[in-house]
Amino acid sequence: MLTVRDLSVRYGAIQAVRGIDLDIANGEIVALIGANGAGKTTVARAIAGLLPYQGTIAFEKDTLRPNSAERNLRRGIALVPEGRGILGSMSVEENLLMGLYTRADKAQGLSDLAAMLERFPILGERRHVLANLLSGGEQQMLAIARALLSKPRLLLLDEPSLGLAPKMTAAVFQMIQELRREGLTVLLVEQKARQTLKIADRAYLMETGRVVTSGPAEALIGDPVVSETFLGGRVTNAG
Template sequence: MMLQVRDMHVRYGPIHAVHGIDLDVAAGEIVALIGANGAGKTTTVKAIAGLLPFSGSVMLDGRPVKPGAAERNLRAGISLVPEGRGILGRMTVQENLQMGIYCRNDKREAAADLEGMYQRFPILAERRSGLASLLSGGEQQMLAIARALLSRPRLLLLDEPSLGLAPKMASFVFDLILSLRETGLTVLLVEQKARHTLKIADRAYLLELGRVVTSGRAKDLANDPVISQTFLGGRPLAGEEVGARADDQGVGVSAGSSLR
């Protein structure tokens, strides 16, 4: 397994937010964390990224991931796109993207990768000199993902990437995640849109009040009566198709790009 989490506990002072969860992510997988607000999904990925202290064990390719060591974990190959996108609104699009390569030593290749991101996301190329705060919600999400990809992660943590997006742009983001998996990138995806998430994930974990309630193949969980009733409005996913690809403002994903 690329990522192994064992007996993870996370506390905010007296609040015990994550109660000894275990999870695995294999290389090349999309693994989803689903559950209601307050289930512990965001806390889990922030702890893995090194932004929160935790007890227990987190291993990346057999090497320990230390709590509270976000920059070290980034250099080790873990990149987080946080809930709310975390873009730097007073900086330009170009400056935001340059933050994605600050930890890299291969400056020439990093500069080439940055230009590659502009090819992958043409709307960002058009807006490169503008303030990031002036981008639409969908454009800001693309910027946040592009910035994370520029660190050349092996494990991409995505926290609620469809939050606040129009349906077409949300579908675009889900299709983008699938295209990243096709390049070999490993993704741990936090989402409340359980129905759409289970369509694209390989496996999933259902969290409730900081505990893993159940886990398994996404297809199996999507058709589980309890999960279907609780999170999917009582309708199983069998026979449904993934939503149409978005063409918001002519933005597309270059499937042939060599960049992750």
């Protein structure tokens, strides 16, 4: 579904990502893990079309262009950014309506919005509440629901558990698994490496802008070198 080859991204004089290769097959959960500053968020933002980059990103055999976020969203790539990116001065319902922005089937979109409020009952109960008055967990649900309303084929989740209590984190991870069972493909950037590898099909481990190892998630959990380097203190503090 997605192929990334020799991806490099710079922020001025700083090279954040150096020659990344990455593949995501249809229906997979692929994890991207590593320490804070490793370049994970940069990779997700480049795929979403929010950054200039060098290299090639192809989605369903169509080569994407840098800085083409709206076009990528219309093609079926939706990003839930780190920090959620909700519009705090707008209501829950108004935020969800933003998820329909790129859709031509407005009537079906409104029907989908009603179904989304049923899927996330707390959002239905608080549909007229300003988004900045929601709890962190509710805001994360809102951000994911808004992305789903664009009807993506590839969902990019950047640190969805950030700042959440353990119970809410477990609920978010369960939701990701449910979405995959429904046929959605997911790239999951996460700080909770061990928990992430338990639900992912495959994973890429990054250090200082490079992929240093990759493979089936189950195998990476059991690798003693990977466990010591990436599943210890450094990764649990990742961003």
